[in-house]
Amino acid sequence: MGISLSKLTEKTNIWPWLLLAPLGIYMLIFFAVPLVDVAIMSFTEPKVSFANYQKVLTGALYQRVFLNTFTTAAFVTLCCLLVGYPLAYLMAHSKPRTAMLILLLVTMSFWTSFLVRTYSWMVLLGNNGPLIAFLQMIGVDNPPQLLFTRFSSTLAMVHILAPYMIMNIYTVMKKIDPALIRSAESLGAKGWSLFRHVYLPLTAPGIANGSVLVFVICLGFYVTPVLLGSPREQMVAGLIGHQIEEFLAFGLGSAMAMILLVVTLIILTIYHRRFGLDKLWG
């Protein structure tokens, strides 16, 4: 019976298509069409031309915002790596109880709404907050404005995105065979050189994974830069939202969205060729 059933499905091969059809049709109508709509609008609003792309690619404001977005994303990725690596190390090489507590903390942070985390940084960095109070206590008379600056939005983004980096590196570190480290030690490697030539290369896949993920998410970040960042140093997503909401400039907004999308997809395609996209979130 089981054999005849599988023979039947092999021959006709209609089953997978029947099972896939509802989702396929749904995604076509409610995912592909809106995306194509954005692409079309970028060429047709307000009239058919390349004017939107010309404006976005040559206008000083737009160039500055794109440049700011890429440098911010790169800087946030670097900070996440510097912050995440030691923490992942601590998790991977502590006693089970300590490791579990830290893992619990990182998981908590990961699952806490990023609006909540953004709000917390507003409290921490605000003019009546603990950080300013601390600066005053140690004798800084005119503490600098922390909130609504590049500093505050960067700090919050590092905090929000660090768990992605930590989880990716931790997974790789856990799988490292201790025998490799021991044999490197027995061959005379220690300290910095052991780390540089043995440990670090072994964790490289986790670093690559985490970095791509953090960079790509950061490129498209909307909420945190809008709420915490300096209005003068917008990121692309914020500017797109601004164009749509304030000026109903769908053409310009769409052109910027398309550029953001294309850049994101190029990065992910390169990644997919080397590692496979499904590895990214696993």
Add this chain to the structure above:
Amino acid sequence: MNTFMRWAGFIVVLFIAAPLVIVVPMSFSNASSLQFPPPGYWLGYYRAYFTNADWLIPTWNSILIATATTILTMALVVPATFALVRHKFRGKGFADLMMLMPMAVPHIVMAVGYYSYFGDLGLVHSHLGVILAHTCLSVPIAFLVLSANLKGFDRNLERAAQSLGASPAKTFLHVTLPILRPGLVISSLFAFIQSFDETVVAIFISGRDAETLPRKMFDSIRQEADPVIAVISTLLFVVVLVGIAAPYFASALRSRAPKPSRPAGAH
């Protein structure tokens, strides 16, 4: 190296923890604006949250939208996952990739698309519009979790049931589904949270009629940084803590039991 990494690690622990622990005392503060540490404590902002329709309606909207999104997502994803994991056919690699696409597209790009497209369809500012959009965004995560589960499924169990005379439908209902239940539950949970947390698309298309909690929080933070947000943050924080800590404690209790039972599989 080792010592350095450990110390650096402990400092990072503080950095990760600080924003999480700060909202709890803030929610009991009696200050009228953001101030830490609070000058005094009261429960006023909890009362403000639980009695104010401006906050309760968005909360209810979010629960409603996330529930509907979960049901719709699972109805679409479960059969599709079976097709993609259990069948080989031309175009499967492409279909696999398409399932993950909504995760690769920045939400702001989708927001622009939905804002214009749903505007044409008359779906902007409606619950249905948000549900339809959120379902697309929940598909990849539900698929990832479920397909991982289905790949680990031992098909001999189904063959055994069929060899004993069970019909395909019976086999599915009495063998396949019960074994897959943990995967289905986790997959649904992820879809629910994805929708409940989603902010960017909701900001653009939910309007005032279908306003979700994240959208209301976003507006409130942008305008006045209402201290009620600390209350909501604390409540959301407790929900997450219970959700995450419960399995930990359950497994800790189990491991202390005299006769450790075998792990149940999908963890």
